[in-house]
Amino acid sequence: METHKERVLGQVLDGRAIAAKIYDQLKREVGRLKSLHGQAPFLLSVQVGTHSASDLFARSQSRAASNLGIGYRLERLPQAVTQKELIRRIDEWNQDPQITGVTVQFPLPSGIDAREISAKLDPKKDVEGIHPQHIGQAVFGWSRIGTCTSLAIMELINATGADLYGKEAVIVGHSELIGKPVSLLLLDRFCTTTICHVATSDRGRLMEHVRRAEILVVAVGKPHLVKGPWIHPGAIVIDVGTSLVNGQVVGDVEFEEARSRADFITPVPGGVGPVVVATLMRNTVEAFKLQVERPNA
Numbered sequence: 001m002e003t004h005k006e007r008v009l010g011q012v013l014d015g016r017a018i019a020a021k022i023y024d025q026l027k028r029e030v031g032r033l034k035s036l037h038g039q040a041p042f043l044l045s046v047q048v049g050t051h052s053a054s055d056l057f058a059r060s061q062s063r064a065a066s067n068l069g070i071g072y073r074l075e076r077l078p079q080a081v082t083q084k085e086l087i088r089r090i091d092e093w094n095q096d097p098q099i100t101g102v103t104v105q106f107p108l109p110s111g112i113d114a115r116e117i118s119a120k121l122d123p124k125k126d127v128e129g130i131h132p133q134h135i136g137q138a139v140f141g142w143s144r145i146g147t148c149t150s151l152a153i154m155e156l157i158n159a160t161g162a163d164l165y166g167k168e169a170v171i172v173g174h175s176e177l178i179g180k181p182v183s184l185l186l187l188d189r190f191c192t193t194t195i196c197h198v199a200t201s202d203r204g205r206l207m208e209h210v211r212r213a214e215i216l217v218v219a220v221g222k223p224h225l226v227k228g229p230w231i232h233p234g235a236i237v238i239d240v241g242t243s244l245v246n247g248q249v250v251g252d253v254e255f256e257e258a259r260s261r262a263d264f265i266t267p268v269p270g271g272v273g274p275v276v277v278a279t280l281m282r283n284t285v286e287a288f289k290l291q292v293e294r295p296n297a
């Protein structure tokens, strides 16, 4: 006699549906701001060199901005642009009253110091949330402009309806754009938070940390680094990684095997990516409000 029920597969978190809800709210907000101030937010997206992933991201940004009534321009700079020239252009954009938000797409060429570039942006126009002021405010939980990807990850986790209080959260990857800021956001929600990185893997400890993760965020960029059988039963799995393998975009987690153990999991593509574009648009609206509400702050 069959004594156990077959486990139901984890629910796939639909990033496009979550993004659509954010756009509904933003559309109303942009309309309200336009009628109040006679001006709409304007996003300048900066791409240095050519990357197929950045082209795709820029197309999604352009489409989202146009649907919301946000102005948009893509500025392409050559791969060989110097640090000095890039900083000179940033100074110009910072002064330009038409431009209310600037996003510089990463990764930047190896000769460019990304930290200095982030620090040169006017924090009121920094819609990626990477200026040291925003990162510092995130420590206090004050930030009005968080990093887009960390905010998108929190939207996906919130969509599960899970109570995060006291949960074991494990983040794999400690980058300044994703791993570190999302660890602060999860800490703010009273998760017990562990951050894993390359040294965790090098010591052979990644599996033991992942195994106890009730909330797992993986942001590395190594296809299938996290194995399906490692997933804690009932976990929420957010796979941020994107790598191109044989022409296909794949994540950092073995999806099918992980889904058979998790309660919720993001697909790649179609999980985190669409929500990142939506949080970028929300930050663009927030930056505009910072400028019109407190122009001299």
Ligand code: NAP
Residues within 6 Å of the ligand: 149, 172, 173, 174, 175, 176, 177, 178, 179, 196, 197, 198, 199, 200, 201, 206, 219, 220, 221, 222, 225, 240, 241, 242, 243, 272, 273, 274, 276
């Ligand atoms: P990143 O700056 O290269 O950071 C990767 C992190 O992974 C680093 O902290 C690195 O640690 C760590 N790492 C490397 N190998 C590891 C290993 N074997 N075990 C554990 N940790 C390891 O990349 P990122 O900007 O954070 O992006 C991460 C991934 O997310 C990439 O695939 C990127 O394409 C993707 N992404 C997706 C979206 C989206 O919209 N879906 C948005 C942004 C980024 P060390 O620094 O110590 O080496």
